[in-house]
Amino acid sequence: xxxxxxxxxxxxxxxxxxxxxxxxxxxxxxxxxxxxxxxxxxxxxxxxxxxxxxxxxxxxxxxxxxxxxxxxxxxxxxxxxxxxxxxxxxxxxxxxxxxxxxxxxxxxxxxxxxxxxxxxxxxxxxxxxxxxxxxxxxxxxxxxxxxxxxxxxxxxxxxxxxxxxxxxxxxxxxxxxxxxxxxxxxxxxxxxxxxxxxxxxxxxxxxxxxxxxxxxxxxxxxxxxxxxxxxxxxxxxxxxxxxxxxxxxxxxxxxxxxxxxxxxxxxxxxxxxxxxxxxxxxxxxxxxxxxxxxxxxxxxxxxx
Amino acid sequence: xxxxxxxxxxxxxxxxxxxxxxxxxxxxxxxxxxxxxxxxxxxxxxxxxxxxxxxxxxxxxxxxxxxxxxxxxxxxxxxxxxxxxxxxxxxxxxxxxxxxxxxxxxxxxxxxxxxxxxxxxxxxxxxxxxxxxxxxxxxxxxxxxxxxxxxxxxxxxxxxxxxxxxxxxxxxxxxxxxxxxxxxxxxxxxxxxxxxxxxxxxxxxxxxxxxxxxxxxxxxxxxxxxxxxxxxxxxxxxxxxxxxxxxxxxxxxxxxxxxxxxxxxxxxxxxxxxxxxxxxxxxxxxxxxxxxxxxxxxxxxxxxxxxxxxxxxxxxxx
Numbered sequence: 001x002x003x004x005x006x007x008x009x010x011x012x013x014x015x016x017x018x019x020x021x022x023x024x025x026x027x028x029x030x031x032x033x034x035x036x037x038x039x040x041x042x043x044x045x046x047x048x049x050x051x052x053x054x055x056x057x058x059x060x061x062x063x064x065x066x067x068x069x070x071x072x073x074x075x076x077x078x079x080x081x082x083x084x085x086x087x088x089x090x091x092x093x094x095x096x097x098x099x100x101x102x103x104x105x106x107x108x109x110x111x112x113x114x115x116x117x118x119x120x121x122x123x124x125x126x127x128x129x130x131x132x133x134x135x136x137x138x139x140x141x142x143x144x145x146x147x148x149x150x151x152x153x154x155x156x157x158x159x160x161x162x163x164x165x166x167x168x169x170x171x172x173x174x175x176x177x178x179x180x181x182x183x184x185x186x187x188x189x190x191x192x193x194x195x196x197x198x199x200x201x202x203x204x205x206x207x208x209x210x211x212x213x214x215x216x217x218x219x220x221x222x223x224x225x226x227x228x229x230x231x232x233x234x235x236x237x238x239x240x241x242x243x244x245x246x247x248x249x250x251x252x253x254x255x256x257x258x259x260x261x262x263x264x265x266x267x268x269x270x271x272x273x274x275x276x277x278x279x280x281x282x283x284x285x286x287x288x289x290x291x292x293x294x295x296x297x298x299x300x301x302x303x304x
Numbered sequence: 305x306x307x308x309x310x311x312x313x314x315x316x317x318x319x320x321x322x323x324x325x326x327x328x329x330x331x332x333x334x335x336x337x338x339x340x341x342x343x344x345x346x347x348x349x350x351x352x353x354x355x356x357x358x359x360x361x362x363x364x365x366x367x368x369x370x371x372x373x374x375x376x377x378x379x380x381x382x383x384x385x386x387x388x389x390x391x392x393x394x395x396x397x398x399x400x401x402x403x404x405x406x407x408x409x410x411x412x413x414x415x416x417x418x419x420x421x422x423x424x425x426x427x428x429x430x431x432x433x434x435x436x437x438x439x440x441x442x443x444x445x446x447x448x449x450x451x452x453x454x455x456x457x458x459x460x461x462x463x464x465x466x467x468x469x470x471x472x473x474x475x476x477x478x479x480x481x482x483x484x485x486x487x488x489x490x491x492x493x494x495x496x497x498x499x500x501x502x503x504x505x506x507x508x509x510x511x512x513x514x515x516x517x518x519x520x521x522x523x524x525x526x527x528x529x530x531x532x533x534x535x536x537x538x539x540x541x542x543x544x545x546x547x548x549x550x551x552x553x554x555x556x557x558x559x560x561x562x563x564x565x566x567x568x569x570x571x572x573x574x575x576x577x578x579x580x581x582x583x584x585x586x587x588x589x590x591x592x593x594x595x596x597x598x599x600x601x602x603x604x605x606x607x608x609x610x611x612x613x614x615x616x617x618x619x620x621x622x
Contacts, residue, residue, distance in 0.1 A: 024513070024514075024515035025515050027515065029517060030517040030518075033517040033520075034425070037425065039417070040413060040414045040416075040418050041417065043414055044438065045437055047441075047484045048441050048444075048484075051449075051452045054455065054456045055451070102345050105345035105346075106345040106348065106349060108342055109339075109342035109343055109345060109346040110346055113339060113343075121346075124349055124350060126612065127349050127350055127353055128349050129608070129612050130353070130605065130608045131349060131352060131353060133607075133608045134601065134605075135547070135600060135601070135604055136547065137545065137547045137575055137576065137597070137600075138597055138600065138604075141356075141359060141594060141597045142359045144359075144579075145359035145360075145362075145363070146355070146359065170348070171349065174349070198332060198335060224443065227445075228443075228444075228446070228447070228448075229446075230446070230447045231446075231547035231548055231576060234547075234551075234576050235575065235579040235593075236579075239580055260445075260448065260451060261447050261548065261552065264450065264451050272455060275451055276451065276455075279447075279451055282445060282448065283444070283448065286444075290443060
């Protein structure tokens with residue numbers, strides 16, 4: 001009796017979504033249902049663990065500093081991923097510079113200035129939602145066509161890859177920034193306006209500083225998506241033998257995911273091990289970026 | 305100039321203006337410029353969509369000048385690089401349909417199961433632990449999934465353990481792994497939809513003597529149905545557009561796939577593979593890329609709009 005009572009008050013207070021009383025919870029059908037729910041979670045998490053174990057076991061023979069210092073070679077025992085690591089760094093840095101200011105500006109317009117009933121703004125909103133779900137390879141085709149139109153002969157350049165990735169993650173950054181702006185309470189804006197600040201001064205000095213942690217978290221997550229992306233770069237011809245360090249935005253490059261793709265496609269087992277080791281490296285990088293994003297969110301996010 | 309500005313300044317509230325607008329200060333041209341810049345930034349997204357359409361359409365026009373539209377859509381032989389070239393896109397579409405179907409067979413039960421558990425059964429602390437783990441699945445790069453599909457699922461599980469009659473590649477391995485990739489997409493959107501169902505409905509159901517399973521299946525899921533459908537539709541869109549898993553594990557021979565143990569080339573797989581060869585701008589090979597890309601874009605556009613419609617409906621429900 002007491003358990004039912006506490007369950008009901010608990011569900012009223014929102015602690016448990018459904019009161020877990022004694023009314024038929026132990027019927028066979030209900031138990032089988034619960035087991036199936038558990039199974040679906042366990043299968044999903046089990047696959048994740050299997051994947052991580054597989055690449056660690058496969059790649060363990062190739063974990064060495066050689067991965068960081070050497071260039072790709074025809075023999076797996078002398079090959080490394082140095083140009084891919086530097087190429088990823090160049091491409092992601094260029095993408096960040098191109099897309100973060102633009103994404104924040106677009107989000108500020110939509111959230112702070114735009115008249116929500118205006119057809120243009122509604123169209124932009126719908127458009128951003130759709131762009132977020134366009135296949136990544138289509139952005140590669142867009143960048144390919146754009147570079148061809150400009151008459152660029154060699155399309156495998158850092159700025160070309162960064163262009164495709166920027167357009168790919170722009171909607172992600174816009175959506176994350178809007179969310180961060182929305183979480184700033186409107187009292188802050190009203191207080192600022194009441195003191196005589198203009199709308200832009202309010203946005204620049206009050207709203208944006210409060211939203212920085214959310215924007216930073218969203219941007220880092222978007223960049224980590226760009227870091228793992230390979231399809232658009234493949235279309236731009238990034239699958240090449242790069243045996244030099246990329247040194248500018250017009251330089252040729254290859255990236256970590258492309259290098260993994262390249263090594264996976266080779267027949268020799270040694271290259272598969274290298275691909276696995278590089279996958280581990282890429283996963284570690286992504287975990288670090290995600291960890292940083294979560295740290296920023298927990299440490300600096302204001303609770304109003 | 306300065307005198308007119310100062311007379312315009314100050315609290316010049318006209319009674320006929322709506323009181324929500326701000327006091328009229330001196331004109332600030334810098335701020336005006338900033339607002340124009342912000343508007344242009346928002347316009348870049350429109351520019352992107354228009355750019356995609358134009359970039360895909362212009363080479364496609366060149367393509368359809370040489371290949372009849374009907375032959376492209378209904379032809380059953382895809383051999384763009386052969387001497388007797390043939391441009392029937394049906395083999396690519398069937399391979400895409402197979403991988404998408406297999407992915408959904410994995411992702412819908414797993415994703416919905418996870419969503420129901422998280423929204424209806426899990427205590428807050430358990431949800432806090434499980435949600436980030438599921439999200440890791442969405443963060444794994446697709447090229448790593450591709451490696452896993454080829455090296456583990458195809459060669460170890462399907463060929464060594466199950467002894468299935470399959471070659472180096474199969475649509476099955478690619479589809480199964482793609483399904484796991486989509487689980488977090490389906491789980492998180494359906495969980496949002498189920499969490500948005502008001503608790504009063506659950507309490508009403510419990511008061512009538514239903515247990516949690518009955519409440520979930522007969523009250524919560526029907527109430528959250530449009531959100532769940534939107535989640536599944538978005539999952540379809542991701543499966544259709546996924547490239548790296550199929551490029552690595554599904555194979556690269558374009559033929560009609562009758563059985564998931566065969567290899568096959570999807571639309572995205574073709575674009576990725578064809579881009580590896582160096583096609584001259586303006587050649588038929590180059591235009592073919594964009595014709596397939598246009599078809600892919602239109603299919604996902606249609607799917608996305610269906611999904612957005614369903615999401616709107618569930619947002620308006622409560």
